[in-house]
Amino acid sequence: MAEMNMAKAINKALYEAMERDSRVVVLGEDVGQDEGVFRVTEGLWAKFGDKRVMDTPLAEAGIVGTSIGMAIYGLRPVCEIQFAGFDYFAYHQLESHAARFRNRTRGRLSVPMVMRAPSGGGIRALEHHSESREGTYAHTPGLKVVIPSGPRNARALLHAAIQDPDPVIYYEPKALYRLFKEEVPDEIEVMPLGQAKVVQEGKGITLISYGACMRATLEAAEMLEEEDGVKPEIIDLLSIVPLDMDTVCKSVQKTGRAVVISEEPRYCSVASEVSSQLNDTVFLYLEAPVRRVTGFDTPIPFFSKEKYYIPDAERVLMACRETLSF
Amino acid sequence: MPRTILEVKQKIEYLSILNDKAEVDKALEPKLTNEQLKHMYTYMLMARRADERFLNLQRQGRIGTFPQTTGHEAISMGASMALKKSDWHVPAYRELAGMLHRGWTLVDQLLLWAGYEQGQSPPNGVNDLPICVPIASQLLHAAGIGMAMNIKGDKHAVVTYLGDGATSEGDCHEAFNFAAVFKAPVVFVCNNNQWAISVPLSRQMGCETVAQKAIAYGMPGIRVDGNDVLAVYAAVHEAVERARAGGGPTLVECLTFRIVAHTTADDPKKYQKEETRKEWAAKEPLIRFAKYLRDKGILNDEVQKQIDAEIETTIRDAIAKMDEKIKTDELANPLYTFDYLYAEIPPFLQKQRDELAHYLGKDKESSSKQPNHAHAGSH
Numbered sequence: 001m002a003e004m005n006m007a008k009a010i011n012k013a014l015y016e017a018m019e020r021d022s023r024v025v026v027l028g029e030d031v032g033q034d035e036g037v038f039r040v041t042e043g044l045w046a047k048f049g050d051k052r053v054m055d056t057p058l059a060e061a062g063i064v065g066t067s068i069g070m071a072i073y074g075l076r077p078v079c080e081i082q083f084a085g086f087d088y089f090a091y092h093q094l095e096s097h098a099a100r101f102r103n104r105t106r107g108r109l110s111v112p113m114v115m116r117a118p119s120g121g122g123i124r125a126l127e128h129h130s131e132s133r134e135g136t137y138a139h140t141p142g143l144k145v146v147i148p149s150g151p152r153n154a155r156a157l158l159h160a161a162i163q164d165p166d167p168v169i170y171y172e173p174k175a176l177y178r179l180f181k182e183e184v185p186d187e188i189e190v191m192p193l194g195q196a197k198v199v200q201e202g203k204g205i206t207l208i209s210y211g212a213c214m215r216a217t218l219e220a221a222e223m224l225e226e227e228d229g230v231k232p233e234i235i236d237l238l239s240i241v242p243l244d245m246d247t248v249c250k251s252v253q254k255t256g257r258a259v260v261i262s263e264e265p266r267y268c269s270v271a272s273e274v275s276s277q278l279n280d281t282v283f284l285y286l287e288a289p290v291r292r293v294t295g296f297d298t299p300i301p302f303f304s305k306e307k308y309y310i311p312d313a314e315r316v317l318m319a320c321r322e323t324l325s326f
Numbered sequence: 327m328p329r330t331i332l333e334v335k336q337k338i339e340y341l342s343i344l345n346d347k348a349e350v351d352k353a354l355e356p357k358l359t360n361e362q363l364k365h366m367y368t369y370m371l372m373a374r375r376a377d378e379r380f381l382n383l384q385r386q387g388r389i390g391t392f393p394q395t396t397g398h399e400a401i402s403m404g405a406s407m408a409l410k411k412s413d414w415h416v417p418a419y420r421e422l423a424g425m426l427h428r429g430w431t432l433v434d435q436l437l438l439w440a441g442y443e444q445g446q447s448p449p450n451g452v453n454d455l456p457i458c459v460p461i462a463s464q465l466l467h468a469a470g471i472g473m474a475m476n477i478k479g480d481k482h483a484v485v486t487y488l489g490d491g492a493t494s495e496g497d498c499h500e501a502f503n504f505a506a507v508f509k510a511p512v513v514f515v516c517n518n519n520q521w522a523i524s525v526p527l528s529r530q531m532g533c534e535t536v537a538q539k540a541i542a543y544g545m546p547g548i549r550v551d552g553n554d555v556l557a558v559y560a561a562v563h564e565a566v567e568r569a570r571a572g573g574g575p576t577l578v579e580c581l582t583f584r585i586v587a588h589t590t591a592d593d594p595k596k597y598q599k600e601e602t603r604k605e606w607a608a609k610e611p612l613i614r615f616a617k618y619l620r621d622k623g624i625l626n627d628e629v630q631k632q633i634d635a636e637i638e639t640t641i642r643d644a645i646a647k648m649d650e651k652i653k654t655d656e657l658a659n660p661l662y663t664f665d666y667l668y669a670e671i672p673p674f675l676q677k678q679r680d681e682l683a684h685y686l687g688k689d690k691e692s693s694s695k696q697p698n699h700a701h702a703g704s705h
């Protein structure tokens with residue numbers, strides 16, 4: 001066991017994966033000698049060399065497109081897009097090809113690659129450095145989408161993503177990179193994709209979230225318990241596609257109330273999907289409408305006002321109270 | 327059917343007028359008045375001093391991360407001087423000197439780096455786009471503006487900027503190609519500072535110069551000394567004149583070196599050799615230009631003192647104005663983040679605006695929209 005932050009835990013997973021599987025290669029802008037702008041690829045270039053850790057030209061479509069080719073040829077590319085706000089430059093490669101090769105070729109060709117990118121706000125960054133667009137990828141059939149919420153699950157999910165036979169979008173909530181440390185076991189853990197985690201059992205209401213918003217969710221849950229005497233059940237989705245609705249539905253059947261928290265724009269969001277599936281499945285158990293606490297349907301504002309956009313504990317708490325008193 | 331040689335008739339020129347020893351090539355010296363030369367020097371120096379001051383503000387946490395422009399002043403100054411007000415100017419993000427010349431203010435820049443959209447709102451009458459963060463994407467807008475000038479029959483020109491790293495993006499090649507195919511009056515000014523964050527030029531392209539890429543698109547390309555403001559001006563001026571006369575686009579590569587960090591979040595010690603940086607720092611554009619102006623009798627200690635004082639006042643006033651502005655409702659009120667997404671706020675978005683107002687306890691206050699026309703930058 002060693003204590004580490006999330007950036008280090010992701011770095012550890014990359015290192016371990018490269019060590020045990022020579023097909024794993026890392027490519028992206030500034031991932032080599034500079035070790036990534038968030039230092040997530042620290043030590044990889046020094047250890048595995050230029051061939052397996054590639055600083056690429058500044059071209060996201062190039063990075064993702066060549067990763068697709070490498071994956072088809074038998075490698076396991078883990079490419080980095082420097083910020084999620086720039087992965088649209090590569091979107092046509094993901095939508096038109098990464099997501100479709102298996103289907104298009106009736107299983108002959110497949111694209112086992114991972115696209116990593118730091119996503120989300122909260123670090124006072126410039127425009128285009130704070131986006132949360134997991135919904136866009138969740139809406140792209142053929143891709144899997146994973147978002148960790150802490151060091152330990154970050155490492156275990158990245159291992160699963162790299163081993164997965166299909167393309168995986170692995171979004172790293174950048175606000176969490178160095179926010180807190182956690183014990184991470186020495187032996188490799190692999191956490192299957194498509195499994196949510198009940199992080200707290202409770203009664204009366206279920207809070208469903210993932211990624212950086214888990215922080216606001218946990219904080220709100222504490223306030224709710226202290227101030228209102230309600231100990232909510234809390235679920236961390238971890239995997240956006242596939243989505244573990246069994247775990248979510250089981251909880252909401254029990255509690256009868258649900259609030260879904262995420263940082264993305266609300267329209268066609270992950271939160272909307274969860275809410276909609278709850279209505280499909282546990283409608284008769286619901287005591288109140290499912291509430292969504294999300295970013296708004298505007299671009300995330302420049303950083304002086306990002307705090308009003310990103311759900312905080314207060315906003316989550318307010319939604320919980322409104323749901324409980326419905 | 328044999329294999330033969332196809333001679334591609336193109337050459338790339340290299341232009342230097344004022345070298346790093348401040349020696350000037352009299353035959354090539356551009357026709358600029360003493361007043362213009364002094365103006366160029368003042369604005370380059372203003373950009374330099376502002377850059378230094380911004381760095382302090384960033385270290386104090388009063389503004390956020392920003393890309394430094396020290397050492398790049400000659401490029402945007404020389405290029406923007408070749409434009410008229412009716413021409414268009416489409417920056418990347420290291421063009422502070424040129425933007426100040428075009429009419430942006432230091433207050434705009436400060437507000438931008440402090441995290442306010444208002445800093446991106448072009449001042450009245452300034453035909454500029456705001457700085458552009460997604461690398462190379464602005465080049466297509468410049469090409470489109472140029473195409474629109476052709477369609478409307480206007481004899482204007484566009485100057486746009488890109489870095490050496492930007493030449494790798496697909497958008498860059500599409501922009502070069504559109505501009506060339508449609509003979510759009512665009513001058514692509516490449517700041518080749520030989521680095522894209524930590525990635526050296528050799529990882530960006532397999533060829534020797536950026537300028538030679540022009541050949542493949544069918545437009546003229548030229549490399550100039552990017553620390554020589556006279557050479558940049560001369561090359562861009564010639565390109566702008568050609569563009570106005572229907573001659574289509576030009577690629578002007580300005581060779582320099584990034585002698586500062588990429589942004590305030592970067593540490594070049596990790597990947598750059600100290601000696602190379604020092605060598606290039608000695609060739610930076612202001613030293614030689616100051617000497618040139620002194621040799622011409624435009625600058626002396628007295629004038630320098632006046633310029634320094636003027637710059638100091640401008641910077642100090644700008645910082646004070648930023649501090650004042652960010653306290654106003656126009657900049658501080660988060661509800662206004664909803665008001666400029668569409669021409670009319672649609673009902674679903676109004677509901678979200680109301681939701682935020684309710685959360686902030688502002689729903690009892692007047693819900694009126696921010697006064698139309700948003701430019702809060704400085705005017």
Ligand SMILES: Cc1ncc(C[n+]2csc(CCOP(=O)(O)OP(=O)(O)O)c2C)c(N)n1
Pocket residue numbers: 029058060082086089420459460461488489490491492493517519521522523584588
């Ligand atoms: C599409 C896109 N990808 C990545 C980035 C992150 N990024 C910002 S600046 C930069 C390097 C740019 O290098 P260059 O074009 O040479 O310009 P310079 O900063 O050297 O002036 C990178 C990779 C970005 N802003 N946009």
Ligand SMILES: [Mg+2]
Pocket residue numbers: 489490491517518519520521522523
């Ligand atoms: Mg560069």
